[in-house]
Amino acid sequence: MTLRGIGKTFGVSMTPAREAVRRLVADGGLSLSSSGRVSTPELSNERLEELASIRALIEPELASRALPRAHLALIDRLQAINASIAECAAKHDDVGYIRTNLEFHRTLYLRAQAPAMLAMTETVWLQLGPTMRAMYARLNRTEVPHNHRLIVAALRAGDEPGLRLALRSDVTQGLRLLAV
Amino acid sequence: MTLRGIGKTFGVSMTPAREAVRRLVADGGLSLSSSGRVSTPELSNERLEELASIRALIEPELASRALPRAHLALIDRLQAINASIAECAAKHDDVGYIRTNLEFHRTLYLRAQAPAMLAMTETVWLQLGPTMRAMYARLNRTEVPHNHRLIVAALRAGDEPGLRLALRSDVTQGLRLLAV
DNA sequence: ATTGGATCAATGTGATCACAAAATCCAGAA
DNA sequence: TTCTGGATTTTGTGATCACATTGATCCAAT
Numbered sequence: 001m002t003l004r005g006i007g008k009t010f011g012v013s014m015t016p017a018r019e020a021v022r023r024l025v026a027d028g029g030l031s032l033s034s035s036g037r038v039s040t041p042e043l044s045n046e047r048l049e050e051l052a053s054i055r056a057l058i059e060p061e062l063a064s065r066a067l068p069r070a071h072l073a074l075i076d077r078l079q080a081i082n083a084s085i086a087e088c089a090a091k092h093d094d095v096g097y098i099r100t101n102l103e104f105h106r107t108l109y110l111r112a113q114a115p116a117m118l119a120m121t122e123t124v125w126l127q128l129g130p131t132m133r134a135m136y137a138r139l140n141r142t143e144v145p146h147n148h149r150l151i152v153a154a155l156r157a158g159d160e161p162g163l164r165l166a167l168r169s170d171v172t173q174g175l176r177l178l179a180v
Numbered sequence: 181m182t183l184r185g186i187g188k189t190f191g192v193s194m195t196p197a198r199e200a201v202r203r204l205v206a207d208g209g210l211s212l213s214s215s216g217r218v219s220t221p222e223l224s225n226e227r228l229e230e231l232a233s234i235r236a237l238i239e240p241e242l243a244s245r246a247l248p249r250a251h252l253a254l255i256d257r258l259q260a261i262n263a264s265i266a267e268c269a270a271k272h273d274d275v276g277y278i279r280t281n282l283e284f285h286r287t288l289y290l291r292a293q294a295p296a297m298l299a300m301t302e303t304v305w306l307q308l309g310p311t312m313r314a315m316y317a318r319l320n321r322t323e324v325p326h327n328h329r330l331i332v333a334a335l336r337a338g339d340e341p342g343l344r345l346a347l348r349s350d351v352t353q354g355l356r357l358l359a360v
Numbered sequence: 361a362t363t364g365g366a367t368c369a370a371t372g373t374g375a376t377c378a379c380a381a382a383a384t385c386c387a388g389a390a
Numbered sequence: 391t392t393c394t395g396g397a398t399t400t401t402g403t404g405a406t407c408a409c410a411t412t413g414a415t416c417c418a419a420t
Contacts, residue, residue, distance in 0.1 A: 012405090014405080015406095016403085019198075019202060028296075035412060035413090036372050036412095037371080053241065053294075053297070054300060058237060058238075113226075116231055116234065117233070117234060120303075182401060193374055194375080195376095215381075216381095217401080217402085
């Protein structure tokens with residue numbers, strides 16, 4: 001990927017392309033080598049564990065804050081997203097699976113009215129992006145994650161401890177698969 | 181603050197200055213209005229509470245991870261930093277107080293070997309920067325925070341629950357002062 | 361055929377320019 | 391004195407350029 005190429009792709013000059021790339025680098029979504037060349041960052045196992053821990057810390061908190069504001073329409077919408085996830089899993093559409101999976105989380109967290117936490121979480125997602133992609137590719141999921149159903153159930157029941165636990169499991173589950 | 185002015189200050193052109201500013205904006209340290217003008221972001225009480233919550237979530241975790249690696253030299257160094265904090269407090273040097281205060285935390289967290297968490301925490305600090313400045317200015321501290329002494333004591337004793345509690349208190353203490 | 365270096369193309373960085381939009385300023389009138 | 395409206399300056403954005411550095415390619419010698 002070259003700056004000039006990116007610029008030409010989007011019909012702009014080098015300057016905006018450079019700025020966008022630098023922002024991605026600043027957020028950790030891309031890493032730039034010593035010579036300024038960009039590449040997808042290689043995540044060590046330690047860093048992965050760290051990022052998963054951050055998710056495990058923040059996302060249950062976001063869910064807790066969303067819980068009192070979660071009305072029925074939201075829960076139904078989450079269930080619909082789960083259906084989409086199942087669909088992607090059936091079609092072996094990895095990138096769709098990941099995208100709808102994150103959409104599930106984001107939809108829930110948007111209700112938390114905590115933009116800073118959400119932004120932080122999305123930064124972590126961005127950094128996990130390439131690795132998640134590689135991970136789910138060799139996983140061959142075939143159904144919606146069990147924890148997502150637990151999350152919806154806990155929301156319906158207003159069960160905060162159960163919600164936090166389900167989220168923690170859902171978030172750290174991916175790591176366990178990679179630790180093999 | 182103008183881009184051209186910043187560039188001239190550092191002896192560079194507009195381009196690097198612009199890039200630096202945009203990076204600060206991306207990290208939340210500055211906010212840019214609709215017309216691209218930069219300004220120090222106005223933190224609402226809700227956002228402040230949120231940022232404090234993030235600190236309360238991540239920083240005890242960082243301290244926990246640093247605890248098993250904390251040798252005596254580190255603890256002595258933390259105590260020395262506490263002395264510096266007391267010095268700044270005595271001289272009513274607000275910005276020095278804040279800086280050494282954060283240096284205390286960063287010194288501890290560096291031992292955690294968790295760069296992603298540390299980066300995340302520093303992002304939060306960056307966002308809190310202007311508000312902390314205003315807060316401590318009208319506070320007129322005169323001595324080192326009690327919680328810092330508790331932190332050092334917990335480190336010496338290897339008391340993880342105490343360490344987490346002390347950190348949580350130290351981090352959320354500032355918020356309480358502002359909620360007045 | 362392989363390897364070594366030398367040349368060359370390509371890319372990122374920083375500077376400068378043109379332009380549009382926004383802010384400031386100044387004059388004039390109520 | 392204060393408000394208003396236009397003119398001027400300022401400022402951010404995007405484009406283009408010059409340059410240094412890096413990676414690649416190619417040719418020659420073993």
